[in-house]
Amino acid sequence: MARDSGNTLLSARSLNLATGAKTRRETIGGTDLRDFFKFNLTSRSSFDLSLKKLRSNVDVSLLDSTRKVIASSRQPARRSESIKTTLDAGTFYIRLNTKEATTGYQLTVSATPAPGGGTPGGGTPGGGTLPNTAPTIATNTALTVNRNGTGTIGRANLLSSDTQQTADQLLYRVTTLPANGSLFLNGTLLGVGSAFTQTDIDNNRLTYKQTAIKSIPNTGQIDTGSTRGAKISGSNVVWAAEDGTGDTEIFLYRGSTGAVTQLTNNAVNDRSPEIFGSNVVWQSGTGNDAEIFLYNGTTTTQLSTNTVEDSKAKISDGYVVWQRQTSSTQSDIRYYRLSDGTRGSVDLDADNDDIDPAISGSKVVFKRNYVPSSSDSRNGIYFVDLASGTGETQVSFGSSGYTDRRPQISGSTVVWERDFTGGNMDILYDADLLVPGASTVNTSVTLGDEAPLISGSNIVFRRTGSPGGTQDGGYVFNITTGTEERFIPTPSFSINSIDGNLVGWTGNMGGSANANLYNLTTRTPLTLDGGVALQGLVSVSGANAAWVGGAGPGTIDRLFFYDGTIASDSFGFSVSDGSLTTNGTFNFTVA
Known part of the structure; x- marks a missing residue:
């Protein structure tokens, strides 16, 4: 049986390295926490130590005659240990230590006299070493x-x-x-x-x-009706989801802190949230019980209180606008000014059915249905600047041959969809609301252009109906250059959002859905993958995006955030x- 080395410096087992390398096979661990060895060198030497065949972690240290540690090896787990260094003449100690279970080990030590050996002038006779330096x-x-x-x-x-x-x-x-x-x-x-x-x-x-890509904590099924999903502003994300009580509530994720705040907690369905900065607006309830609420980052304010339906709220940096349905055939556009709480309406004429508001700053566009006649020229797209206090301006004029709908606005540019009686659809825009007249993106009678969105001078839309589908897909039209370009070369998709040069869209194919981004400036596509089967309804803001997903159509309970601002x-x-x-x-x- 191998003799056990001493457990203290005084009982250290001697190694005679003058006669060559020495190998010792012993055990350590359990109650035996340390083993010590001692050796002497008569001249400056190259020292080599290896500790192998370990079944648990053991560290090794080299001490000089003053018992100061001059070198160590502390590999993790069962890795072998080694020390290679140059030593002056003197007395040295080897210390093995462990806090783990008993293990055998093989210790091999050698010392080879260095050229020009002997005690160097700066050495310390009887125990000097070359000074250890940090890595x-x-x-x-x-x-x-x-x-x-x-x-x-x-x-x-x-x-x-x-x-x-x-x-x-x-x-x-x-x-x-x-x-x-x-x-x-x-x-x-x-x-x-x-x-x-x-x-x-x-x-x-x-x-x-x-x-x-980060997963945002969420409680339950996310409200995706009418392609609602999540909405983003900067790094803040808002959405409606079930909270376990049978109805949907509004939740806010703050990207700066990673915290999720539940903004509502009631017995009705809260849905259709929109966000700008830290301000959130949403619809609470349905039908005649539907009201509009605003959260300004600290407190919640009810913006409407009545027995009619208030819905389709939108928000900008200065205003909230929404649609109030006062009868089965008549609605009007309401607004709330964030700076001072001023409330008002755009038009209360009972003959006008004003719906589908969109907002950019203080500028609002909406669709007007003239109740007495669907073919009257008073039907069309209207514009109003809430800051100027002037009345509305008619941007497009109705006809029996088409219906104008889906208005959108960015700055002072308005875009909308024209649905012709014969089935063709065009995208029209007005880049100067002070000068009457609209332009058409593409006048081809064989192409169906629909669902426009706008940011700055870029209009994105969906095109269908081309011969053989060869031109179908997602397009961008630049108002400044007057040119269009296809950036989604597939017929099965939906464009969800645009902000600046970034477009969010959902691809649909073979019963699955995927979330995507497209950079209009660099012409770079990016598939967003949160690791679930169905993903889509991509909302973009700046370089960031948010989208929803889940295992299947009945289980959309996951929410994701893409941080495009990270640079380091x-x-x-x-x-x-x-x-x-x-x-x-x-x-x-x-x-």
Whole structure:
């Protein structure tokens, strides 16, 4: 049976390295927490220690004659330990220690006299050593990673060195985690305190996964009726979902904090939320019980109180507008000014049925049905500037040959859909509301252009009916250049939103749905994948997006956020030779 080494410095087992390398096979662990060995050197020597055949974690340290630790090896788990260094003449101690279960080990130690041996002039006779130095971070070059992509941190990015330690002995530990991604070692997720070595980096085992897509906590089935889904402004997202009591409530996600706030808690269905900044507006109840509510970031205000239906609320930076149905054939447009709470109506004429408001700043467009006659010229699209106090302006004029509908506005430009009696559809726009007259995107009688949305000078729409479907798809028309371009080359889709140069759309094919973005400036498509079967109803704001998803049509209970503003990330680390430590930060550039 192998003799057990001493458990203290005084009882350390001697190794005679003058006669060559020595190997000892013993056990440690359980109640035997430490083993000590002792050796003497008569001249300056190259020292080599290896500790192998471990079944549990054991660390090893090298001490000088003053009992000061001059080198260590602290590999995680069952990894082998090693120390390579140069020592002056003197007395030294090897300390093995563990806090785990009993394990056998094989310790091999050798010392080879260095050229020009003997005690150097700066040495300390009877126990001098070369002074230990902390690891040096020689290379720390940021890694560029695609948004929502994966990158490998290799030797060209992060390299530390130590004249007294090998790459396998340089131990890194994670001190702070990336804010917008995750670190992996051989596919295993790392956390604060997790370890890896320079050898791991040299062999491309360390990777970073950038996370631009985040799952937003949600309680239940999301209200997607009439393509409602979620709406986004900046990094704030609002939606309606079941809360477990049988009705839908309004929820707000604040991207700056990651917190979700339930804005309503009642016994009616709250739905159709819209958001601008931190202001949220929604419809509470249905039918004659439907009212409009506003949340301004701190408090909730009821904007309508009556026995008729208030619905289709929209919000801008200055106003809330909505549709009030006062009878089966008549509705009017109502507004609320955010700055001072002023309320009013656009027109109360009983002959006018005003519906489907859209707003941009203080400018509002809506569709007017002239009740006495559906073919009267007073039918059409109307515009009003709530800030100017002037009356409404008729933008398009009715006819028995078509119906104008689905008005949208951006700045002072209005766009709408014209549905001809014969079945053809066109997109019309008016870029100067002070000058009468509208322009048509495409006048072809064989093409059906519908469902327009606008942001700035870009109008996006759906086209169908081309011969053989060769021209069907999603299009963008630029008012400034007067040109159009197809950016969705498939007939099965819906365009959900546009803001600036970013378009959100849903693709439908084979019973599945997918969420997508398209950048009109760079002409770059991007599929958004939250990891569920059905995904869509993409709402965009700036570079960000929100969308809903689920396992199937009856289970749309997932909500996702895409952060397109992330430009960088980082994690903190320390690198140690077992005795001395150097701290650093590694950076990522997100493209």
